[in-house]
Amino acid sequence: MATEVIMPKVDMDMETGKISAWHVAEGEAVAKGAALFDIETDKAAMEVEAPATGTLRHVIAKIDDVIAVGRPLGWIYAEGEEVPEEPPVTVQAKAPTASPPQNPTAPAGNPAPLSETVADIKTTDTIRATPAARKLAREQRLDLSTVTGTGPRSRIQRDDIEGHNATLTQQPSAGWQPEAGPLAVSRTGTGTDAPVVLIHGFSGDAMGWRPLEQALLGAGREFIRIELPSHGKSPRRHVSDFAKLARMVVQAFDDLGHESAHVVGHSLGGAVASALTDIRSRRVATLGLIAPAGLGAEIEGDVLLGLARATRTASLAPWLKRLAATDDAISEDFARAAMNARSDPELRAAQLDLANILFPDGTQSFDIRPALSRIEVPVSVIWGRADRILPWRQALQLPGHAALHLLPDVGHIPHIEQPETVAKLLIRLFKQAEN
Structure with missing residues (x-):
């Protein structure tokens, strides 16, 4: 008998989930345990495995459909099993905790028509x-x-x-128009081992990884940098919430086509890297987090807004200095190069809107702890004890399986302040998956 594919319940409060991607097209074969589809909820995004081996048929849930927990999405038919013209009639929700929408005109006790849920x-x-x-x-x-x-x-x-x-x-801020197109991706280095995918933080770009890459040159790896929307060479794309941001980066990661990669993220990029690893756990070998966002509400919001608003080197430099443990760690040349990369006023306006969405009223609006609790690959977190943007004590919210490295006299950008130390810790992390 065909195996029913249903909307799973991934957290206690979940009532519905949105289909964000199908990995198997209708009519294609799938193996039990292989990635079948992705779902999003208000709290999480994750990859769902196929419950059986066979051919996927009668898919009744499309991308972006919002489906109640326990409702059918499609059916998997075993090899040689007869496939009827119509899907099996199983519209009752299997999970007693689910609350599928009801048809107000239907007689009491009858389930809502399936079309009410998926159409x-x-x-x-x-x-x-x-x-x-x-x-x-x-x-x-x-x-x-x-x-x-x-x-x-x-x-x-x-x-x-x-x-x-x-x-x-x-509308009040105006000054920029959303653009279409994929996120910018750049590559350097070569090697036969799994590449390192780097995701920068808010107001940063691919160039911020140069000191760390120089320290990792002897590792014999390819470095792949994904630039967040409205940053660097990526298009100015509207981001409605953190889940939308994560979905954009997951798409860029999928387009790389690598079966396995080490993922490293800094600050906001660390939060995105955690979501990426949670969703694509099969293709991530290790997760390296440098002062990651999303582990608490507190953040130095004035610095974020100052970085986004600055229109010249003189106004940008004081905010950049707050990123390091000491002001003299940021040179005038560094500030000037950073301002050159931010010369486009529309880019700055887009980043300001992004800050208002992700960090409203100077508060972190997203939480990566549920994602980290589900991740099973080796995780290392590197944090400066003198971080003036995100308090390192937020690291105490990490799950027990994550390794924590606290660096004295280092601020919010350890990969720039002490790249050699960070490189050694990351190489040690990579070897955990490759030994």
Whole structure:
């Protein structure tokens, strides 16, 4: 009998999940335990494994559909098993804790039609919207008629609500227009071992990794730098929340095509690297985090805004100096090069909006602890005891399997302040997966 693929429950509060990607197309073969699809919730994004070996058929959930926990998404038929024209009739939610949307016109006790869950949810005014979008609109007292839907048949999705609100909040700042296109990726070095994927922090770019790369030159590896949206050479792309940011970087990582890589992230890039590793755990050998964001609410928000607003070297340099343990660690040449990379006013405006979304009121709005608790690959965290942006004591929130290295007299940028020390710690980490 065909094996039903259902929306899993990945946390206690989860009622629905959004399909963000299918790794197997309908009609393709899949092995039990292989990556089947990705889901997103308000708290997590993760990869879901195939529950059986066979061929995927009758897929009724598409990308961006929001599905209740326990609802069917498709069926896997074993080799030689007859495939009927219609999918099996199993629309009842299997998880008793799930709360699938109900059809108000259906008789009491009958389940809502499957189309109400995976296709169009209509109201009396014929506006199409997913349950998650309706819930968010109610919470924000937003008139759905003012929102443009981007889903199938113009259905309004949660991202449309968030994007609508973000557009409203962007209007006062103006000065920039979102762009399309993939994130910028650059490469240096060669080697037969797994490459090192580097993800920089807020207001940084690929050039910030140069000191660490120089220290790692003898490691014989390829270095691949992914630049965050609205940073470096990446397009100015609108980011509605941390999950959206992580999804963009996951796409860039997928496009690399590597079966295995060591992932290293700094600050905001460390939080993104954690989400990436959680979602693509099969393809990440180790995770290196340098002063990662997402382990507590506290952050020096004034520095983030100062970096984003600075329009000349003289106004940027004082904020850059706060990144290191001592002011003299940041030279005038360093500040001038950083300002040259930030000369585009639209880029600065886009970064300012990103800071307001991810760090509202000078607070970290996302939490990577659930993701780190699920990660099983070797994890090393490197933090400066003199960090003036993120307090190193947030590292006490790390799960027990993560190794912690605290560097004295080092600030928020250990890979620039003490690149040789960081390189030695990372090489030790890489060897854990390769020995």
